[in-house]
Amino acid sequence: MPRPPRAKEGVLDAYERLLIDEGERAATLEATARAAGVSKGGLLYHFGSKEDLAAGLLDRLSDLVDADVQRMETAEEGAVAYYLRTSVMIDDPLDRALIATSRLAQGGHAAATAALNAVRRRWAATIAPRVRDEAALDLVMMLSDGLYFNNALGGDGGDRLVPDDQRMRALIALVLKATS
C-alpha cells in the first residue's frame, strides 16, 4: 500500500488535536484547515467531506491498535500491567487517536462508537486468557475505561482525579493481586 501524502497526515493531526483540546463542536472544517495550515478547499481535496475526515481518523486508530495489541502480547511486565499502565498516557499517538475518537462517539457519531467497541473487544480478547475469571476481566476492562474517561475529560484544571505515577503503581499492584 502506498504511503499516504504528508499533507493528509498533517490535516488528520490537526483534526485530532482540535477534537482533544477543544471538543467535537470546535473541530470544524475551517478550524481544522487553519490549524493544519491549509485552506478549506485544500482540505476538501484530500478529504471529500467531513464524514471522510472522520473515517480517516478511524482508519488511523485501527492501525495503531494493531501495533498496540502486539506490544501488549509481548510486554515483559505482562499484558494486564501494560494495558492498565498505558491507559493514562496522554501524548502517545494511540491515546490521542482514542481520545479524539471518543469525542466523536460522544458527539453522536455512530461509526466512532462502533470503532471504539471493536477496539475494546480486541483488548478484551487479549486480556481474557491472562486473568482468573470473568469478574477479573470485567474489573480490568472497566478500570481501564475509567482511566481513559478521566484522561479524556481533562483539559483545564489540576482539578482531576487521575492517579499520578506512584498511585498508578499501587493501583496496578492491587489489581494484579486481585485478578491473576
Next chain:
Amino acid sequence: MPRPPRAKEGVLDAYERLLIDEGERAATLEATARAAGVSKGGLLYHFGSKEDLAAGLLDRLSDLVDADVQRMETAEEGAVAYYLRTSVMIDDPLDRALIATSRLAQGGHAAATAALNAVRRRWAATIAPRVRDEAALDLVMMLSDGLYFNNALGGDGGDRLVPDDQRMRALIALVLKATS
C-alpha cells in the same frame, strides 16, 4: 423554594434525552423545543439562552447528587457496593443527568466538566473512609467511571461491554474483597 413550572421541567427532560440519545451536536434549541412540544420562542421564555439551559441541567444534577450521597451513606449493602451497583443503571434520573452532563463536558463545556469533577469529589469523600487505602479508593472510583463511560457510550447495539446483573454481582464481590 417554589416548585419550578411544569413546562420548564419538560424542556429539561427533552434536552437531557437528546444529549443522551443523539449527542451534544443534536441537542439544539430547535430540536429540544420540538421534542418538548413547544416552540423555540416558548423555550427561550423559560431559559433565556442556551447557556441557561445547560445551567438548568447542572442544577438538576446537583440536587440529584445530594439525594444520592445520602442514600449511599445509609445503604444496607454498604457504600461501596451501592456506589458500584448504581454505576450501571440507565433509566435512573441521576444517571440520566450524569450522562447528559458528561456529553456536555466532552463537547467542551467548561462548567459541565467542573460540575462532574465536583460530583466525583463528593463521592470520593464518601467512599474514602470505607476502604483500606488510597489504591483501593482509586480502584473503586476509576472502576465506577469505567462503568459510567460504557453506559454513556451505549446507544445502538447489544455491542457493548457493560456487565449484566449477574456479572455485576461477581465484580462487586471481587472489588469488596480487594478493597475493604
Next chain:
DNA sequence: GTCTATATAGCGATAGAC
C-alpha cells in the same frame, strides 16, 4: 494540488403579536 468565492442550510437569539 491548493486557492478564493460563493451557494445553501441551520444555528442561537430578538421582536412583537396574541
Next chain:
DNA sequence: GTCTATCGCTATATAGAC
C-alpha cells in the same frame, strides 16, 4: 406564557481560477 417571523452568523460543501 407561548407563538411566528426574522436577523446575523457560521457551518458544510461546490465551482472554478491558478
